[in-house]
Amino acid sequence: MFLSPLPEVDLPRPLPPEGVDTRRLRAAAAALTALIALAATGLVAGPAAATAGDDPCALERTSAHHSEGLDTWNSAYPRPVKTLNAVLVFLSFPDSAPLTTPQELTADYFPATSRFFDRASYGKFDLVPHAQRSWLRMPRPSTAYGIQRDWNPAGRSAYLRDALAVADPETDFSAYDIVYFVADPDAPGVDSDATKVVNFDQPMRADGTDIRRAVTVFERHPPDRNVLAHETGHVFDLPDLYHRPSDGKGDWDTYVGDWDVMGSQFGLAPDLFGWHKWKLGWLEPRQVTCVSRTGDTRLTLEPLSAGPRAAGAPFGTGDGTKLAVVRTGPDTAIALEARGASGNDSTTCTQGVLVYRVRGDSSSGGGPVQVLDAHPGSEACYGDSVYPPLADAPVGEGESFTVPGERIRITTENRTPTGAWTVTVTTS
Structure with a gap:
C-alpha cells in the first residue's frame, strides 16, 4: 500500500558556489493510487533496535524527525553495517530524447559514493550499486509533473506512481535495500533542486517486500559533488544539518559549515561527524x-x-x-x-x-x-x-x-x- 510521501528538505545549490508479472504490476498500480498529500512530519517511528543504550553519554532517540538520539536504532531504516544493495532505475520522458546513457549517469555517482561510505565507515559498510542498463519511458511528459524543490503533492504522487509502474516489470525490488529513481537530466521539466528522499508513512509493497522510501534524483550531468552521499545519508536516518532561511535568502551553512556532508555536499571536510x-x-x-x-x-x-x-x-x-x-x-x-x-x-x-x-x-x-x-x-x-x-x-x-x-x-x-x-x- 502507498500512502503519504514525506520529503526530506534538500541541499541548496549555491549560486557561484527487476521483474514481476502482469498481475503484480496491476496490484502495484492499484496500491499506488492511494498515494495522497505530502506531510511535513517525519516517518512514523518503527520498532527500536539496541545500539549504544548503555553509554551514559548516548542521548535518547526522540520523536523528532531523524533524531540524533542514538540509544536505540529506528529499525524502519536500514543500518549500514553490512553490504547493502541499491538499484538505479533510469527514467526518460516522451517530450525529450536522452542525451546521456544510463552508464554515463551511473559513472557520475559510482564508485565515488561507495568509496565515500567505505572510507567513512572504516570498511564496515559496502554500498553496492546495481544499475539498469536501459531507459524506462515514463507515460507523461516531464513538464506534466511540476518537478521543483518544494514540489506540489499531486505532482510528486503522480511521478512516483508512474515511476513504480514502469519500473516494476523490469525490477525485482525484493533484491534491493535502496531505490534510486534517476530522471533524464536534460528533460525540460526536470529541476535539480528537486533531488531528495521521499519517505512513506506506510511502506510501498512490491515483489513481496516493503519499500519505505525512495531517492528521487534529478541532478544535472555531471552532478553536484557528494550529492548522492548526502541523500543516501537520509536513507540511514541522518538529518539535514544546514539552516534553511525562512525567506530562502541568506546563508544556509551557519550550523556546521564544511564539517559534515549532511550539512553541505560541497564541504571541504565532508566526512560524517x-x-x-x-x-x-x-x-x-x-x-x-x-x-x-x-x-x-x-x-x-x-x-x-x-x-x-x-x-x-x-x-x-x-x-x-x-x-x-x-x-x-x-x-x-x-x-x-x-x-x-x-x-x-x-x-x-x-x-x-x-x-x-x-x-x-x-x-x-x-x-x-x-x-x-x-x-x-x-x-x-x-x-x-x-x-x-x-x-x-x-x-x-x-x-x-x-x-x-x-x-x-x-x-x-x-x-x-x-x-x-x-x-x-x-x-x-
Whole structure:
C-alpha cells in the first residue's frame, strides 16, 4: 500500500558556489493510487533496535524527525553495517530524447559514493550499486509533473506512481535495500533542486517486500559533488544539518559549515561527524569516551578520518579513541573529535579538535548539530569554504576553548608521532 510521501528538505545549490508479472504490476498500480498529500512530519517511528543504550553519554532517540538520539536504532531504516544493495532505475520522458546513457549517469555517482561510505565507515559498510542498463519511458511528459524543490503533492504522487509502474516489470525490488529513481537530466521539466528522499508513512509493497522510501534524483550531468552521499545519508536516518532561511535568502551553512556532508555536499571536510559514525555503528565502544566526572580528563584523540591500523602497525594509527562526549542535559551533549587532512577530509583547510553541540530533540533541518567556533573573530579559506566563519572552528595545537554556556574547557596540548591529538577536557 502507498500512502503519504514525506520529503526530506534538500541541499541548496549555491549560486557561484527487476521483474514481476502482469498481475503484480496491476496490484502495484492499484496500491499506488492511494498515494495522497505530502506531510511535513517525519516517518512514523518503527520498532527500536539496541545500539549504544548503555553509554551514559548516548542521548535518547526522540520523536523528532531523524533524531540524533542514538540509544536505540529506528529499525524502519536500514543500518549500514553490512553490504547493502541499491538499484538505479533510469527514467526518460516522451517530450525529450536522452542525451546521456544510463552508464554515463551511473559513472557520475559510482564508485565515488561507495568509496565515500567505505572510507567513512572504516570498511564496515559496502554500498553496492546495481544499475539498469536501459531507459524506462515514463507515460507523461516531464513538464506534466511540476518537478521543483518544494514540489506540489499531486505532482510528486503522480511521478512516483508512474515511476513504480514502469519500473516494476523490469525490477525485482525484493533484491534491493535502496531505490534510486534517476530522471533524464536534460528533460525540460526536470529541476535539480528537486533531488531528495521521499519517505512513506506506510511502506510501498512490491515483489513481496516493503519499500519505505525512495531517492528521487534529478541532478544535472555531471552532478553536484557528494550529492548522492548526502541523500543516501537520509536513507540511514541522518538529518539535514544546514539552516534553511525562512525567506530562502541568506546563508544556509551557519550550523556546521564544511564539517559534515549532511550539512553541505560541497564541504571541504565532508566526512560524517563522529556522532553520526557512533549512531550508525561504525565506531566501537572503546573508541568513544564519555567524560562523566568533574575535573580534568586527559585523552588522546585519533583523527576521525584515519582508518584502522594495519596488522603489525603501532597502536595509534586509526583505531584509538575517535570521539569524546560530555553529557550536558537530557537531550544535549558536547562532542569533540580530531579532524585532519586524510580520507574524506583530504581537502580540509584547517585541522584540530572540532567541538560541537548535539540536540537529540531537534528535527532534521532544525539545528540538531551546531559546530562551536573556537576562533569566532576570524574566518578561513574564503572562496573555497562553504562558510568561512566556521572553516577555522577547530581548537588548534596549544590552544584552549571554553564552551559557551557550559562549564567545559578544552585544551589541546600537542600532537603524537602518529598524528593524534592530546587533549584535556576540564568540567566543573
